[in-house]
Amino acid sequence: xxxxxxxxxxxxxxxxxxxxxxxxxxxxxxxxxxxxxxxxxxxxxxxxxxxxxxxxxxxxxxxxxxxxxxxxxxxxxxxxxxxxxxxxxxxxxxxxxxxxxxxxxxxxxxxxxxxxxxxxxxxxxxxxxxxxxxxxxxxxxxxxxxxxxxxxxxxxxxxxxxxxxxxxxxxx
Numbered sequence: 001x002x003x004x005x006x007x008x009x010x011x012x013x014x015x016x017x018x019x020x021x022x023x024x025x026x027x028x029x030x031x032x033x034x035x036x037x038x039x040x041x042x043x044x045x046x047x048x049x050x051x052x053x054x055x056x057x058x059x060x061x062x063x064x065x066x067x068x069x070x071x072x073x074x075x076x077x078x079x080x081x082x083x084x085x086x087x088x089x090x091x092x093x094x095x096x097x098x099x100x101x102x103x104x105x106x107x108x109x110x111x112x113x114x115x116x117x118x119x120x121x122x123x124x125x126x127x128x129x130x131x132x133x134x135x136x137x138x139x140x141x142x143x144x145x146x147x148x149x150x151x152x153x154x155x156x157x158x159x160x161x162x163x164x165x166x167x168x169x170x171x172x
Contacts, residue, residue, distance in 0.1 A: 018076070
């Protein structure tokens with residue numbers, strides 16, 4: 001969005017938005033890992049330690065799935081001023097004015113080039129330190145391209161707003 005008219009048009013449509021965790025993602029995640037845990041318990045010889053560990057792993061997977069769909073437990077929220085990621089009730093907010101870039105990249109490495117292995121990274125500079133906030137868009141029912149398309153207008157709006165006072169001073 002290099003054209004100012006496009007930025008203004010996109011900014012006029014921007015409204016605060018909250019994306020809750022995806023129930024389809026939680027069900028798929030819980031089903032897949034529960035099946036793996038169950039297969040491990042069935043195929044391994046009975047061992048009380050493995051049975052307790054398998055039970056604990058199953059409970060952890062179910063807690064993750066429940067926390068993904070519980071209200072206000074896992075969500076993305078963005079408005080004109082900030083971007084917030086909340087995972088399992090832990091919130092992290094970044095002011096758009098501190099964001100230096102938004103990009104999609106592979107988790108850990110490109111060894112597994114599968115769509116669900118992509119994450120969105122929001123690079124920012126706060127307190128003189130460069131940092132990155134990341135999230136998996138599929139956890140919120142988005143692809144990486146959709147997440148980038150959704151976040152970019154908010155960032156461009158803040159950049160445009162920060163340039164406006166300087167432009168007015170130059171014109172005066």
